[in-house]
Amino acid sequence: MKSSNANPRDNESGGLLKKLRSGLKWGKQRLRNDIAELLGRGRWSDEDREALEERLLQADVGVAATTWLIDELDAQPRAAASGFTDGLAVIENCVLSLLQRIEEPLVIPEQPKPFVILVVGVNGTGKTTTIGKLAQRFATDGHSVLLAAGDTFRAAAVEQLSAWGQRTGSTVVAQAQGADPAAVIFDALSSASARDVDVVIADTAGRLHTAGGLMDELKKIKRVMSKVDESIPHETLLVLDASQGQNALVQAREFHDALGLTGLAVTKLDGTAKGGILLAIAKELGLPVRYVGTGEGAEDIATFNARAYTDALLGEPSA
Ligand SMILES: Nc1nc2c(ncn2[C@@H]2O[C@H](COP(=O)(O)OP(=O)(O)OP(=O)(O)O)[C@@H](O)[C@H]2O)c(=O)[nH]1
Numbered sequence: 001m002k003s004s005n006a007n008p009r010d011n012e013s014g015g016l017l018k019k020l021r022s023g024l025k026w027g028k029q030r031l032r033n034d035i036a037e038l039l040g041r042g043r044w045s046d047e048d049r050e051a052l053e054e055r056l057l058q059a060d061v062g063v064a065a066t067t068w069l070i071d072e073l074d075a076q077p078r079a080a081a082s083g084f085t086d087g088l089a090v091i092e093n094c095v096l097s098l099l100q101r102i103e104e105p106l107v108i109p110e111q112p113k114p115f116v117i118l119v120v121g122v123n124g125t126g127k128t129t130t131i132g133k134l135a136q137r138f139a140t141d142g143h144s145v146l147l148a149a150g151d152t153f154r155a156a157a158v159e160q161l162s163a164w165g166q167r168t169g170s171t172v173v174a175q176a177q178g179a180d181p182a183a184v185i186f187d188a189l190s191s192a193s194a195r196d197v198d199v200v201i202a203d204t205a206g207r208l209h210t211a212g213g214l215m216d217e218l219k220k221i222k223r224v225m226s227k228v229d230e231s232i233p234h235e236t237l238l239v240l241d242a243s244q245g246q247n248a249l250v251q252a253r254e255f256h257d258a259l260g261l262t263g264l265a266v267t268k269l270d271g272t273a274k275g276g277i278l279l280a281i282a283k284e285l286g287l288p289v290r291y292v293g294t295g296e297g298a299e300d301i302a303t304f305n306a307r308a309y310t311d312a313l314l315g316e317p318s319a
């Protein structure tokens with residue numbers, strides 16, 4: 001049986017928790033400490049409300065999710081006013097239920113074959129690296145993988161993808177710099193069928209999303225892919241850099257409007273990211289978060305897990 005389970009790696013959630021804990025700062029201080037301070041006074045005043053609101057916004061939670069969290073506390077004033085533990089429990093429950101809405105792992109089915117993933121995003125968010133990590137993951141699960149070098153804009157892009165191909169034992173289909181990306185990916189799909197490959201992952205260029213040309217190019221790629229089979233691509237995965245905060249949300253909206261996304265991969269949660277962006281994504285977009293990236297290495301990726309993420313943000317520092 002080759003299909004990937006929702007979470008096939010036993011220790012993945014634990015490992016994710018550890019990595020996120022060391023990375024996620026939610027600003028200079030952990031959010032939990034600030035909540036302890038705010039709710040530890042045994043009251044729930046306008047002042048406390050405003051202070052928490054400000055703190056959540058600083059943590060990239062975004063206006064919609066912040067307002068909702070504050071409303072939830074307002075709806076349970078006794079818990080909010082009774083001190084840190086009860087107030088935190090309200091917040092934890094809300095955060096968990098919100099994040100569970102976007103916890104929907106990508107499962108590679110036996111059919112259709114090949115399963116085709118188109119990876120998109122603005123430049124530098126971690127598309128090519130995420131593709132490399134996914135190739136490693138799928139190969140470990142026993143799938144054969146073919147990578148399509150649809151970023152023909154940058155000279156080094158093909159080399160970067162080829163290096164991941166070698167490292168993970170995946171076939172790479174590429175053409176010269178400047179080639180038509182849609183044609184490269186079309187060729188890759190033919191090649192994948194001929195070789196009976198299980199999974200195709202297509203890389204794309206990531207010039208600024210504000211340059212209209214990128215969306216047009218990506219739309220064309222999708223159109224050409226669907227000529228092979230109208231269900232292709234089976235997954236249109238947007239890669240977002242969590243350290244870009246609310247800007248990542250803007251990107252997600254634009255890509256979703258233009259291309260109809262089916263999933264997100266959120267990278268760089270090991271860095272300066274404040275972590276709240278996942279709450280903003282859940283509240284304002286509701287798109288499935290398939291993976292989270294926590295480093296530059298092949299293993300630094302995990303299936304998004306709402307419980308582990310909530311614990312990383314709000315759990316006991318020593319746990
Ligand atoms: N710390 C950290 N760095 C990451 C992560 N994912 C990617 N990177 C780094 O981010 C940089 C950009 O990654 P790429 O994979 O080249 O990004 P890209 O989206 O393909 O960029 P373009 O091809 O230029 O559009 C590289 O230095 C990666 O090593 C992550 O989860 N954590």
Ligand SMILES: [Mg+2]
Nearest residue numbers: 127128151157
């Ligand atoms: Mg790239």
